[in-house]
Amino acid sequence: MLPYPLLSASLVIMWLALNGFTLGHLILGCIVSVFASWGMAALRPVKPRLPKWYLLPKLVSIVLYDIVRSNIAVASILLTGRSKRIKSGFITVPLELENPTALAVLAVVVTSTPGTAWLEYNSLNKSVLIHVLDLVDEEAWRVLIKTRYEALLLEIFE
Structure with a gap:
């Protein structure tokens, strides 16, 4: 009951x-x-399987480092008046992740990093729409998300 x-x-x-x-x-x-x-x-979600749980501290340290670095970058944009010259935009990043928990973790990581926001996940073509505050190179952002976060999450969750 x-x-x-x-x-x-x-x-x-x-x-x-x-x-x-x-x-x-x-x-x-x-x-x-x-x-x-x-x-x-x-x-109640399905209990996640973490075959390589020992990689979680590595992920946390990477994310914390990126959050501090992004806070400094966003603060410098706002304080130096560069906000008029920045080009913000939307990028679509194709993903290999299919695990719902890993996708949720990636969404938290991307959104908790200042200057980026996870907007939409398209499950049909397995891609995510992300808004970036200072978008200089779209391909560099795709590579960053895929190699820095997604690769590690794939290793941890699958």
């Missing part, structure tokens, strides 16, 4: 904390928490 009992109990407690304790709110909070628990059970 309750696939996530801690979630259900937390929701009831939060419901009562926000609305005050009455018998009606207790019953309504219990009903809401049961349906929320069922909803979470329906959304």
Whole structure:
């Protein structure tokens, strides 16, 4: 009946904390928490397989380095007034990744790096549309994403 009992109990407690304790709110909070628990059970993703989990620290260090480097680059664009001369644009990057968890990780990596945003994944032709703030060379961005992130994610997840 309750696939996530801690979630259900937390929701009831939060419901009562926000609305005050009455018998009606207790019953309504219990009903809401049961349906929320069922909803979470329906959304439960397949547990990811990580055959080469030991490569995760390498991925994290690369991403953290790129985030710091991109923060500095974006800050310099904004502070030096180069924002009028930059050419932002959209690029399509073909991907080999098919694992949903690996695609989600790649989306988080691309979006968390300042100056880039993951916009759309096309599952029919396995490509992603990305917006880049300072787009100088489209092919260089494609190579960067495929060699720096996708290759490592392919190794970790497949």
